[in-house]
Amino acid sequence: MNILAPVRRDRVLAELPQYLRKEAALHVHKDFHPRVTCACQEHRTGTVGRFKISKVIVVGDLSVGKTCLINRFCKDTFDKNYKATIGVDFEMERFEVLGIPFSLQLWDTAGQERFKCIASTYYRGAQAIIIVFNLNDVASLEHTKQWLADALKENDPSSVLLFLVGSKKDLSTPAQYVLMERDAIKVAQEMKAEYWAVSSLTGENVREFFFRVAALTFEANVLAELEKSGARRIGDVVRINSDDNNLYLTASKKKPTCCL
Numbered sequence: 001m002n003i004l005a006p007v008r009r010d011r012v013l014a015e016l017p018q019y020l021r022k023e024a025a026l027h028v029h030k031d032f033h034p035r036v037t038c039a040c041q042e043h044r045t046g047t048v049g050r051f052k053i054s055k056v057i058v059v060g061d062l063s064v065g066k067t068c069l070i071n072r073f074c075k076d077t078f079d080k081n082y083k084a085t086i087g088v089d090f091e092m093e094r095f096e097v098l099g100i101p102f103s104l105q106l107w108d109t110a111g112q113e114r115f116k117c118i119a120s121t122y123y124r125g126a127q128a129i130i131i132v133f134n135l136n137d138v139a140s141l142e143h144t145k146q147w148l149a150d151a152l153k154e155n156d157p158s159s160v161l162l163f164l165v166g167s168k169k170d171l172s173t174p175a176q177y178v179l180m181e182r183d184a185i186k187v188a189q190e191m192k193a194e195y196w197a198v199s200s201l202t203g204e205n206v207r208e209f210f211f212r213v214a215a216l217t218f219e220a221n222v223l224a225e226l227e228k229s230g231a232r233r234i235g236d237v238v239r240i241n242s243d244d245n246n247l248y249l250t251a252s253k254k255k256p257t258c259c260l
């Protein structure tokens with residue numbers, strides 16, 4: 001029995017959302033990985049779409065706008081009054097990606113030093129880390145390296161997706177923004193993170209950013225699931241004994257399978 005409400009129509013992704021800046025993107029492919037598209041068409045996404053909820057943690061200095069960013073996307077609200085996050089909070093967001101239901105659990109963590117030790121106990125098991133800094137505060141950009149290091153202590157650096165997000169874009173003049181973006185792109189490249197700039201006040205790039213997070217997390221999950229199930233592609237060589245015989249996978253006439 002399906003007890004969940006249908007996914008909202010404005011949370012449906014039929015295409016891969018694009019990066020903001022090519023030089024600081026996690027990848028620059030125009031479409032989802034062909035194996036992912038194919039697996040979705042054939043409903044072979046394993047636990048993705050059934051039980052899996054992907055955890056995303058949002059970290060960064062106090063008052064950079066982490067709570068506002070999540071609230072703008074999840075509730076379409078903005079509060080100009082600052083209320084510190086104590087420990088952690090989370091929101092669930094449901095998507096449909098290439099016809100497959102997919103959920104993100106967005107963990108909002110406290111930036112204040114005195115709550116940091118509570119918040120850091122929730123870092124474990126993240127599939128994506130969003131490190132937020134204020135585009136109008138260079139120190140908050142410098143601190144992102146430490147936030148990342150702390151978050152990575154609890155996670156596998158080889159599999160987690162990283163996003164570096166500059167907030168409060170509405171408060172920057174175009175000239176200030178250009179300078180800050182140049183520095184932020186350098187930091188993003190060093191971290192191997194994807195760079196975004198947003199405003200939770202105006203909503204600029206907020207939806208685009210979270211759609212990109214959902215899409216890339218989904219893609220990574222499906223690829224990991226295919227890997228786990230030993231999926232092979234047409235053309236892969238399957239060794240059937242140690243001497244000389246190789247068996248090549250080919251598309252069957254009955255079923256146009258593009259990955260097995």
Ligand SMILES: Nc1nc2c(ncn2[C@@H]2O[C@H](COP(=O)(O)OP(=O)(O)OP(=O)(O)O)[C@@H](O)[C@H]2O)c(=O)[nH]1
Binds near residue numbers: 081082086169200
């Ligand atoms: N102008 C402007 N103000 C923003 C924006 N985002 C957040 N703010 C303001 O910045 C302040 C801090 O925002 P929060 O979202 O609470 O910051 P936080 O990072 O969650 O703070 P902690 O919970 O202490 O870690 C609030 O007064 C917000 O109204 C934005 O995009 N533009």
